Amino acid sequence: MLARFKIPLIALAAFAIGTLDPISMVFWKVAEWHLPTIKAESLADDSPFQGISEDRWVAQTDNAFVVNDINPQGPVHLLVIPKERYTSILDVPPAIRAEMIDLAVRMAREHGVDESGFRLVINTNPHGGQTVYHTHIHVIGGRQMGWLG
Numbered sequence: 770m771l772a773r774f775k776i777p778l779i780a781l782a783a784f785a786i787g788t789l790d791p792i793s794m795v796f797w798k799v800a801e802w803h804l805p806t807i808k809a810e811s812l813a814d815d816s817p818f819q820g821i822s823e824d825r826w827v828a829q830t831d832n833a834f835v836v837n838d839i840n841p842q843g844p845v846h847l848l849v850i851p852k853e854r855y856t857s858i859l860d861v862p863p864a865i866r867a868e869m870i871d872l873a874v875r876m877a878r879e880h881g882v883d884e885s886g887f888r889l890v891i892n893t894n895p896h897g898g899q900t901v902y903h904t905h906i907h908v909i910g911g912r913q914m915g916w917l918g
């Protein structure tokens with residue numbers, strides 16, 4: 770009897786603890802079809818990060834700066850962005866890539882999520898779900914995360 774309801778119960782429990790978010794899932798299903806178009810449109814324009822004024826940067830190094838994500842996926846959601854625009858992480862010179870990762874780790878420490886745990890994410894190209902083609906590292910923490918969300 771209970772076995773019959775196992776999957777709906779697990780789904781309900783996952784929803785209750787916030788690992789399944791049906792609204793985002795529908796949004797992402799629709800967005801997935803548009804990701805190649807999103808790439809072309811993003812490349813045709815200035816990146817939204819280039820318009821963020823320096824007084825909204827929360828930290829910086831010689832070659833990178835940090836802002837709060839406009840649509841945070843957790844209590845801490847920062848973006849580490851190279852000052853020069855590189856389309857994706859594939860194009861970033863190794864020294865700047867290292868500087869960005871160091872800065873991301875520093876941000877996790879300074880925002881107090883190092884011990885509780887955090888995630889660094891670099892979405893790359895359409896299958897990676899990249900929407901802004903000015904590469905960046907997401908630093909997300911402050912809540913329990915599942916494998917993909």
Ligand code: 5GP
Pocket residue numbers: 817818821836837838839840841891892898899900901902
């Ligand atoms: P991607 O999908 O490319 O990995 O992530 C792009 C991220 O940039 C998203 O999390 C989105 O919320 C964020 N974002 C897009 N436009 C802006 C903006 O103008 N300002 C800030 N702070 N974040 C932005």
